[in-house]
Amino acid sequence: MENKEEKAEKKEKKEKIPRQAMPEQDPKARIGNFDEVPYGYSEEVAMLEAKRCIQCKKPGCIPGCPVDVDIPGFIKLIAEGKFIEAAWKLKETNALPAVCGRVCPQEDQCEKVCILGKKGDPVAVGRLERFAADYERATGKIEIPKVAAPTGKKIAIVGAGPAGLTIAGDLVKVGHDVTVFEALHKAGGVLIYGIPEFRLPKAIVDAEVDYLEKLGVKIVFNAAIGRLKTVDDLFAEGFHAVFLGVGAGAPVFMNVPGENISGIYSANEYLTRSNLMKAYLFPKYDTPIVKGKNVAVIGGGNVAMDSVRTALRLGADNAYIIYRRSKKEMPARIEEVHHAEEEGVQFNFLTNPIEYIGDENGWVKQMVCNRMELGEPDDSGRRRPIVIKGSEFTIDVDIVVVAIGTTANPVIPRTTPGLDVNKWGYIVTKDGTGETTRMGVYAGGDIVTGSATVILAMGAGRQAAKAIDEYVRSL
């Protein structure tokens, strides 16, 4: 047993190693390409960073993680140079560590409650997670665990986003016959159509999907449930349970005059064209996108940051964020905002569009905006933006991307009798199990919570996996 003094000394020593930075592409260079921005840790730097972790007896970080990753456990393995083992440790609880290491808001989760963060900088949990997962993929030593003997139960997963992929992996491992139905021609959900290559390389998502297929998960593409077949049809085909992980994919517009004129995109369309359809490689790929010179993106979340940084990479001279509150209220991750600033994005806070004006060809040329000020906090706890009277002004634009949020797509609820939704159209479930009001039908991810995060969708998938496993075994 170490005595108190020794312990304190150990702690002090560790604190002397500063939090290790991750090298990144130079901002000027990177706005000319779609390659990933941070390069990731080298082995040496990863070990150094891992050694900063003091292996708390009662770690703060684990409760901060929505899926309870054994954070000190995997970090210790990295510190010891056991990189593959670290990756395997991560995969015990997190099916997509290479994704989460990149896109999780660690600053609001594990790193926020890391003990070291009280006095100094928290351990770079996200970067270490990314390192271990990348190491495993690079070495190709991907372990395909043995799956349990077949149970004879068939489970249908609707939607191949983080929620659907997680539950598919969990259920196939325990021996169920799992089929994923995906409406698009590629798996990954937002990971593949929304989040850009420069933040999450698509090869990573493909590798994760490939891994699931090796485990025995069947994926049927171009299968829009509610259209090609309904949930009832799936039961009729012999599926014992159905999980709905269809996301909150329908774009929201502001319904202001001129919003439908040419040159105005929803963020979903803009990002889908660029990411899923690879329009940034047009004409090598067939899908076009209009590369504006003056691009305004409306919104202040991750989706807005991804859109505005895409606009820069497509060659915009001026890329604006138009956000109706101030910088402090922006829901985007700090890292994203920081990267956008470095790249030259121009932020217009306390600004709200009220009308779009088209040229003689019906193409947007100007947006009329109001200036705003902040009033009392609203339901979300953020201060409500109020119009400043007589403050109207115009901004010249040739492309506008509306990134003010998404909502539920009604196709599945409409075609599934007995499936209750709340007033916003999100599916009602029993907490902690994903059980819906329809026997044998479970749901999780954005279609239950509204737009949230990758890790929360994965967590919901995992919880529903447990519930479905129990349910189908009881049949």
Next chain:
Amino acid sequence: MHKIIEKTYLQDIVVRMVFEAPEIARKRKAGQFVVLMIDDKGERIPLTIVDSDSEKGTLTIIFQIVGKTTTCLAQLSAGDYIKHVLGPLGHPTEVENFGTSVCVGGGVGVGVVYPIAAALKKKGNKVISIIGARTKDILILEEEMGKVSDKLLVATDDGSYGFHGFVSAVLQNLIDSGEKIDRVFAIGPVPMMRVICNVTKPYNIKTIVSLNPIMVDATGMCGACRVSVGGRTKFGCVDGPEFDGHEVDFGLLMTRLRMYCDQEKQSMDMCRCGENGK
């Protein structure tokens, strides 16, 4: 992968293609469409399901060669494959016994109106069809339309066959002749649909049009297909493709259809047809 069973040119730039898609073939109803991608680098394009055979598990499409993807698709032959086919999409046509229904088709729109005419006939409507084209050589599906219609009227812009003039004039004549019309379905180029709506509006004859906005996912996820109907924004793919023609903002549809003119030209210049589908 969807195997192409048959390909025929109906005329120089209009192709009829039959390919395998058994599940869609079983489900589809008149008025619905598919989105297809020839290969992983391709664009997603929407095409109406003209016919299906649930026993053989096949779908029939009829398309006009207008740009990159349709050019490449036309290069494929029986035995080749289309990589991705998503469907059936959109609301099926509301088919009831309305009484007398007039089906107007212009150009390749005749292919789109054909399954609707067939379904209306089956429901017991008196079906009067008016089909038109610029000139005789490019008129399609005359025989098929004849089979599902009680009366078939043909028009060509240049007068080389049938009535000399537009389908809208034929419809106006029909109305003037005292024919009691309960519903009109008009499918074709946007200007044609607009004119037909102008003809029927004074008589308050409900007129259904099928809109063809640019689409990407066609599942309600992107909003590329926004159209304005009755002053409200609708998504062509999930709320349509059919709408009450008297409410549609055709001008907006036309400008939105021109959004990618420059890129479409560039894409044609770099066509990689021939790499596809093998």
